[in-house]
Amino acid sequence: MSRKLLLACIAIVAVLFSANFISCSKSSPAPSPGPGNPCAGVTISVSATSTAANCTNNGTLTITASGGSSGFTYKLNAGGTYQLSNVFSNLMPGNYTVFAKNASGCEGSAAALVSSTSVISVTATSTPAMNCVNDGTITATATGGTGFSYKLNAGGTYQASNVFTGLATGSYTVFAKEAGGCEASTNVNVGANNSISVSASSTRVTNCQTNGTVTITASGSTGFTYKLNAGGTYQASNMFSNLTAGNYTAFAKDGSGCENSVAVTVSANNTITVSNNVAAASKCSNNGMITVNAGGSTGFTYKLGAGGIYQASNIFAALAAGNYNTFAKDQFGCEQSAAATITINTTAGSLFTNVKNLLAAKCISCHSGPSPAAGRDWTVDCQIVDFSALINQRAVVIGDMPQGGPMLTPAEKAIITNWVNAGAKFTD
Ligand code: HEC
Known part of the structure; x- marks a missing residue:
């Protein structure tokens, strides 16, 4: 209610009625006057206008009151002290209760809000950590305030520079704080960039021997060492020999400890050949015979049937008619087999x-x-x-x-x- 209106109201009241008979409160009509209490039937209307604070104590509240007698004083919050001025400044953003009391001691109150005008925002960019070295960077940019300082993660310490260097790969929270203490934050990731590339070639295992090899080639960094499989030991040579056939993982590690790997297979090459010379069994005699011929390796032993026992001789005699498998095994344990069929000779001599x-x-x-x-x-x-x-x-x-x-x-x-x-x- 404006001061002019208030005065006009008081004038009208003074002319028509006794001063306490009616209130000009806009909130409710006056009840019947009480006998001894000057505030009985009096409603004090209180309102406040505010200006917002910007993360610091620069908000204001201006209180307006009406009702009953004039001569208002004002205070902020229940614990405050009444003062003549209806303007309160140097306020932080927040919720307040504004009080007004007239000359007769009649009080009224209302809730008031000092809002925040903080519009601080922060963005951040990053560069990745290269080859497992902690050389990632974050650059923060803050707007909406002045006098910014910056920190990395909640536990960090504010600094003047908006650039953070020497960072490991990972997730970070960047904070910016303006002169008044207003903070803003954003999340940013420092990526990894492993430029090491690894390739590997292999030579085959011959006849089940352990003569396979793997050769590892690495690029994209310097100071490489090499190992075969996760459990291996890094060595200077990129060549691994005496390998059995199978699947391997080739690793290369650069001077700063950054690894990369690639899968490589050592395949098998069995050159053993087996053939059989078969003599038929004559009727009434289990006298069939198989002579096993093996080639492609050395140190052969021979057996008849998967369940047989290897022997030095390549001849299996006294055999009945039927189907057989012969096996030859070289000195490295490499096997090969061939089928043979013994027939019956039914022509009488x-x-x-x-x-x-x-x-x-x-x-x-x-x-x-x-x-x-x-x-x-x-x-x-x-x-x-x-x-x-x-x-x-x-x-x-x-x-x-x-x-x-x-x-x-x-x-x-x-x-x-x-x-x-x-x-x-x-x-x-
Ligand atoms: C007249 C009948 C007769 C004639 C012919 C005969 N055998 Fe015998 N053979 C026998 C009798 C009976 C026995 C069983 C008694 C014995 O072992 O002396 C026998 C037993 C055999 C035995 C032993 C069998 C065994 O499992 O012990 C042989 C071998 C044999 N004879 C071969 C011949 C030959 C070869 C001829 C022809 C050159 C032949 N027999 C002619 C009657 C004959």
Whole structure:
């Protein structure tokens, strides 16, 4: 309420009524007057206008009061002291309670705010830390105030310069503070820039030996040392030899300790060749044979079947018809295998045929049919082969067969003897 209006109001009140009968408060009409209390029925209206503070104590509050008698005094906050002036200056931003009291001691109050006009803002740029060295930088730019100082992170110390150097890779908070103490902050990242590049070449492992190599090449920095795999030890030479086949990680580290790595594979090259010479088994005899031929390395041993045992000889004899795998292993333990099939030779040899014909003429009257003598049936090829020694024993050496005679002639005995001496096989 303006001072003019207030005076006009008081004049009207004085003319029409007693001074305390009515209040000019805009907030509420006056209640009935009380008997002894001069403030009974009096409403003191208080309001305040403010000017904002700029992070320092340059705010103001101007209080306006009306109601009841005139002669107002003013104070700030409950604990303040009443003064004649209605203007309060040197105020920090914040919430206040303004009080006004008239000459009769009637008080009123109102809430008042001194706002902040702080418009400080800070931005920051950074340069990355190169090759693992703490050489990153941050440059801060602040606006909205004067007399700025700057610090890095909440625990830092304010400094005049807006440039921070020697920084490690990471996240930072940059603060700017103006002369009045107003702060602003922003987050900024110092990146990493590893310019070291690593490449690696390899040579293959031959025949399961440990003769692979890896050669590492690094660039983008100086003072390199090299290692193979994370658990390795850095060395001056970029060459690693005596390697087995497999996957490796090649590392290079520069003079300042900055690393980079690349994957490299040492592949295997097995030059061992294996082939088999196979001799068929003759009918009725498990006499198949495999001769293993290995090449491409040295110091070979040989085995038959994955579950076999390596031996020095490359010959496997007395084999039945069937499918086989032969293996050759060189002195370094490098294996190679080849398949072999043993077939049966079912073509009767002439010596066997002569014996069979002789037995058919002289013996099968007793040694054939459902119940052959001694259980031996000399019409069955494999019985002749299987019992060749017995036949020779009885018909040639002892001469008691055919039973009851006549004995075989020397020429007939020679037929048996010749076949037995040749090996007594179906194919002989
Ligand atoms: C007249 C019948 C008769 C004739 C022919 C005969 N055997 Fe025998 N053979 C027998 C009898 C019976 C036995 C069993 C008794 C014995 O071992 O002396 C036998 C046993 C054998 C045995 C022993 C078998 C064994 O498992 O011990 C042989 C080998 C044999 N004969 C070969 C011949 C030959 C070879 C001829 C022909 C050159 C022949 N036999 C002719 C009746 C005969």
